[in-house]
Amino acid sequence: MEALAAYADTNETVLSGALLLALPVAVLGGLVSFFSPCVLPLVPGYLSYVTGVGGADLGAARRGRMLAGSGLFVLGFSVVFVSAGALFGGVGDVFQEQREVLTRILGALTIVLGLAFMGVLRRVGQREFRFHHRPAVGLAGAPMLGLVFGIGWTPCIGPTLTAVNALAFNESTAGRGAVMGLAYCLGLGLPFIAAALAFRRALGAFGWVKQRYALVMRTGGVMLVATGLLLVTGAWDRIVYEMTYWTSTFEVAV
Template structure:
């Protein structure tokens, strides 16, 4: 005998009947901005030249003279590696979120409060926790062959460093997700984090100049990221997120393909 279908479960099914439903349209730009903030944060940006040197097999002093094709390929393989890690996690948490739709309201408020705390923490600078990484004694082969594995290790080892922004995207996957939506949110997060890696590889010398400007304005990077997290948390805690989702659901009612 099948279990009774709750009103919350029916609502979840209705909300997930469109690819670009209201919740997803709201969450995608947040995920993209979270990825960009992660890239420009103090614990990632200074390491970009080192990563590019490792994944291309080219010494740091020669990066500016290296072939763009090799640089772009090495960076792309590196990005592919950490994308696999984050997208897998997004699908997992999205699937978990779908099974908890009956308790969606309380989960939304709890995760909203957590997101606000993460935003306040982020604006205060990176503490000892987010500066840490998990150390791996075994290193992949230097060069193009080792680039995907280095990306995987980056995705696993630097998760604490990118914790606040990554957690915000994970929270959105839990609140409104299915496995497909959770994975899609992480794909967009990885675009925000990964595309600058690839652009830095293609135009390394120009990127160094831009990075220098960003380093001088790290405080604003942290403030923008923190304010984004706080705003998202407030939407979840107050229930305004659900109201916006319902409004956007009306706008997107013409899309009938599920995800």
Template sequence: MSTAIAAAHTLAASGPNQTIMSGALLLAIPVAMLGGLVSFFSPCVLPLVPGYLSYVTGVTGQDLQEARRGRMVAGAGLFVLGFTAIFVPAGIFFGALGESLREHQSTITNVLGALMILLGIFFMGLMPWLNQREFRFHRKPAAGLVGAPVLGALFAVGWTPCIGPTLASVNLLALDGGNPQRGAVLGVAYCLGLGIPFIVAAVAFRKALGAFSWVKKHYVWVMRVGGVMMIATGLLLVTGVWDSIVQDMQVWTNRYNVGI
């Protein structure tokens, strides 16, 4: 029996399950999702949500509130797939880069922690001499469902400087993990945090407008929460507490895998 358990544990440790259930990833996934959520509610994304929904559904003005829910959800979903196709490969790239630098993992963790702290300070608006900017595309894809994924991809590229601090924090975690698969999972988690609110807004557009108005009045707190999240993660990395938590979670996940 013990031999069978050991064999099962070895198989789990060598397969995709180890990537998904690793302590480092379990700890980083909620951070990545929260980063995507903060990006959605940032001042450079939230005000444009009605415009994006209008464009990807091909419905404008007051008619947007009366548009068929199915068409709204389809347009929002295709838009989300568009930026996911850009952000996930980025996560894979940073994961692969971290894997190639694994022998310097301790130094990399400290440097990435310091960078994440700086990103948090920047996101909170405490570096007024730096401006959040975006690239502009003068040619837009065709309006409607056909152009929705293309617009999503353009959003990913064009607005990366604006949502850069939160996106960079996720990619830094992928780099620290040193695994392309983990980078892909974190990229998906970030896109879920950013994309689910788009879908929710499409499903309940009228109610979402009311919620957006409340958030707009409290932008400062949205930015502060996002900044504190990044600073806290950076401090955990620099002080080594992150690794300690990861080790404890790894013990738990190993027990889980053996139990399976």
């Protein structure tokens, strides 16, 4: 670990390697959150609310309106999650000396929440906190509803978000932490937009996923546990070091 720290002081690409490794995990975490039982069943309701179109008419609504409503909704919760990523990244920079210990603590928490996600620990991470404030219906209220979703649904999607924020903390800069939050929002937000643009087809896909919720939850839980183990054991930093060494020796032929 001392060698890794020394290398990081002289070559900032160590963090770039970490970011390159962490981004796919963050995107996958967003996808798992979207297909979780506390988000997927509510998608039609959210789309109806942010577009001002009745549920029965969503399939026939204009694509421009559906795109605008879903995009503004995603923008709203992205503000929350990107800010959270920047905060964790900034904290990681402040507590650089204790980063290794804190990273392992966050990794252990990720493992616990991953087990809860799989249903092994049923009393952990099962609560939801929702704001009862209801923003205006339609495009004008879409960003605010996104903000409410981002804040109020955090305990529900907490397991995957915790893993992403743990990796953001490991980045040790607010900027890279924000990029981690953005990657999570892409995984969570793009399916919302895709569902808005192809609502009728999306309903069929949603039905297929609903029949396999157990598989989705177990797969997501395994991903979280694996990420937590990498953080706890220090294997994450070792993989990043190897990636950085490999990329530093790569030269582009001109």
